[in-house]
Amino acid sequence: MAANEPHDSAPSGARGTARSTTTLPQPGSNGLVLDGARAVLPTGVIQNARLAVEGTRITATPSENAQVIDLTGHWLLPGFVDLHNHGGGGASFSSGTADQILTGVHTHRVHGTTTLVVSTVTDEMDVLARQAGLLSELAEQGEIAGIHFEGPFISPCRKGAHSEALLRDPDPAEVRKLVDAARGHAKMVTLATELPGGIESVRLLAEHGVIAAVGHTDATYEQTVAAIDAGATVATHLYNAMPQIGHRAPGPIAALLEDERVTVELINDGTHLHPAALQLAFHHAGPDRVAFITDAMDAAGFGDGRYLLGPLEVEVTDGVARLADSGAIAGSTLTLDRALRRAVTVDKLPVEHAVAALSANPARLLGLYDRVGSLEPGKDADLLVLDADFTLKGVMRKGAWVVVPELS
Secondary structure (H helix, E strand, O other): OOOOOOOOOOOHHHOOOOOOOEEOOOOOOOOEEEEEEEEEEOOEEEEEEEEEEEOOEEEOOOOOOOEEEEOOOOEEEEOEEEOOOOEEOOEEOOOOOHHHHHHHHHHHHOOOEEEEEEEEOOOOHHHHHHHHHHHHHHHHOOOOOEEEEEOOOOOHHHOOOOOHHHOOOOOHHHHHHHHHHOOOOEEEEEEOOOOOOHHHHHHHHHHOOOEEEEOOOOOOHHHHHHHHHHOOOEEOOOOOOOOOOOOOOOHHHHHHHHOOOOEEEEEOOOOOOOHHHHHHHHHHHOOOOEEEEOOEOOOOOOOOEEEEEOOEEEEEEOOEEEEOOOOOEOOEOOOHHHHHHHHHHOOOOOHHHHHHHHOHHHHHHHOOOOOOOOOOOOOEOOEEEEOOOOOEEEEEEOOEEEEOOEEO
């Protein structure tokens, strides 16, 4: 669907062949020890950390003959968890084949996203149900962490990059159809909860263990409070595709920020949000209730050009995706390593707060924190190596290098 050719999507720090670097091998059967890095742990930043990996897991005690890797001068972080992502590497999660979807998953994996929930966009119900069946197979294989349905149950007033002709009210029976099509792998559904059937659909999703997310909504403050009370727990890309805060009509943003039951998604690409809006969200929601997402589309890790997002044509110029006919922002080309680097170097967030927004917070929301989201013994060995400037150098998933670090 793109009008260009793919390029190498691996992090720049993982590619070069300079003589001063050493390429590490895959971990051997005796495991490995990562030594000397600044590690971001649940207790905070630890200097000169020592972390052991055996098989697919982090372990408390290294094997006697474990390989030791000196990471002095580097950062060691948990792998990123992305709640909201439509594609990458030239591939769409909404319409791609299994191989194309895996291309997109790998594109984000080499940029540090070791746990990925794939998102669909508005389409005919039968098309969405059919794609959900394909995506559920990839979830069963462990390639993705589940499915997020963004649309078609959203407001035509706040449709963003969704086809208005295909939108519909959130009839609980149709919401249930999509959940059932995902065969237990539906993780989240974005709804305009003020529409007819919205509150009933929120209750249905909560009863089935699926996250109800308020987004692409024209709801009032009071309507948003009612949705949260009914079981909604996520704000889909807070600020975007919803009414802005007014002093007499505070709208959904105020309701979503103030309620401790809600996690707010933020797209930290420098296009979707002003830095002050990001700081406002962290100030009011606190660092435990923010999840950085990409909301990426096909062009992430691929390049400028013309793409399709569902049935709509998108023009990507200088890394910014906009609908070709209206100029409306159409997702992003963001990868989460860039979101982290911006958070700590531009937004000046504490590293541990940025990492929580990229790992622990979304993992908890998905019910996966017992396995991923932090560097703790017993969890999957999903971890990232970055240099002192927060440039990604290495990616490990389940104990195997996806991007093998080249260290000076």
